[in-house]
Amino acid sequence: MARKVLEGVIIAVFFLIFLSIFVKVETHTNAEEAHLEVSNIPMSFAAERELDNIINGSLAEGYSHVEMAISENYTLKAEKVIEVKTQGTVIVPLVYTPNIHFDNITIKNAKLLNASILITEYRIILLLKLEVPEGRRARIDIKYWAVIDDSCKDKRTWWINSLFVKCKSKDEVEISPIFFLPVEGNRIPITKISLKLPKAWESWRGIVLKCVCDDVRDECLPLEFRKYNEELRLEDNIFNTFIVIIGDFKVEQFTVNDVNVTMYLPGNATSNYTGIVKDIIETFSSTYMPYPYKNLTIIFSRNFLPHSGGNFKYVVLVVPNASPSLLAHEISHSWFGCYAEFKRIHESLAEYSELSFALQFYERQLKELERYNMTLSEALDHEEGVIISYNRNYTKPLARVYIEGILDPRVRNVIQYRKGAFVFRSLQFVLGNETFFEGLRELLKECHGRECNLTDVQDVFEKVSEQDLDWFFKEWFYTPKVPDYEVGNLSVTQRDDKYFLTFEIVDKNNFTMPLEVEVTTSKEKLVKKVWIKGEAKVSFELNDKPTKIILDPNEWIVNENKKYNVEGIEIEIN
């Protein structure tokens, strides 16, 4: 009941505001044509909600088309024509942003009763009240211009602003039409845009991304317009985000596992991305489940955030020199993040996918690895070192990170992404490949169409492994610690031609974990998997004197690393 009264008050206030803004505007009016000087129209401030009420209350219907011309100095000149089908007294709300500079507005076949402007934090609305005679169609002709760069700088263009560090480079531009297009409220049956590019850009290609980005989804549908001066048709409401990417792109198209892949590469690119993308899709399709969608478009954008990528369900956006690992990460989000949802856990799973793909890829393509000047195990060791150095100063366990997030992007990248990935790698080590991958496949099934949390993830792995994994999840996800191993009480005894090595491993942080222990002699290299429950006794029978003991030689676990000597034997805690 209280709520009803409140609504009544809000409606009354809204009407008062609505009436008060319709002050008389001086225009050059005759029965057929009115010219409107936007700078003369009175303005007042309003709340976003008021704006929505006005937009939703407008009954005007019609269609529109826009002719836009981009010039080589990155300015955009446009003319928009709206034909109003509704007759009688009609209010046409025109929503726009300050990027738009009006030159001239002309109204034909209707009498302009009033014009006013409301400004909110994010939008501006021009309200035109018209009297359209019976049997006539009012026509609103709007001439305006905008500077492309402004859309990147304007905080209101948050989406384009957060993804593209710049909107123009000498061979690519991004424009976000909703910021260069005054739109008629929520009712745009069809907006036809004809876009004219400078002569020098004649061979460029354009892609329109029609995106929905909200709390639930981040997805974009790509639509290519190839020809110079081709018409774009945007048929949606303003709450969908459009980005138009125009640039000197070459296109590569291929099919892999029934997925149609289209790649837009910088015109001068010479790379083997076709082979890499095929490899990624085949690898994940066989390990996880077939690629969940029919089409994938990958745009290598020169204006995109450095060293980054993003997966928007049907479109992956990445930097032009993307590494195979970065591509694997982004494409893996089609499974973890798009097909199945895990809130922030999906970054750990995508990073795990990246890591496991990179290990397989570089093992096959050793040449590719040469440019990094390190071996695979050195790369893994380096990765672990970075995680350890950040983790020492970070006290939040992953379980909390998945709920609260991490503000600092560098810390987020190391903890939520890379440490999370390594913990899933440790779970792979505990469960073995078969059970672990069955768990990931089951996760995709379980979490398709709903958002899974860490408990759901644990439940799935417990179900497929038929094991209680509480101990693993507790120590790895619910504490920020990592194991800190020490080797002690070491002795070597010789009997006949055999050497008997015994020692203790103590974990100062008291984890329960299986651990690979490698012992080297001049004649052999032996590896044992030992369960450490805070501590363990280990023994080896050897054919020669031991020279080296390595804990975690294959880098399955993130743990404190150190090297020292005990009784002439080199100890490497890896």
Ligand SMILES: [Zn+2]
């Ligand atoms: Zn990611």
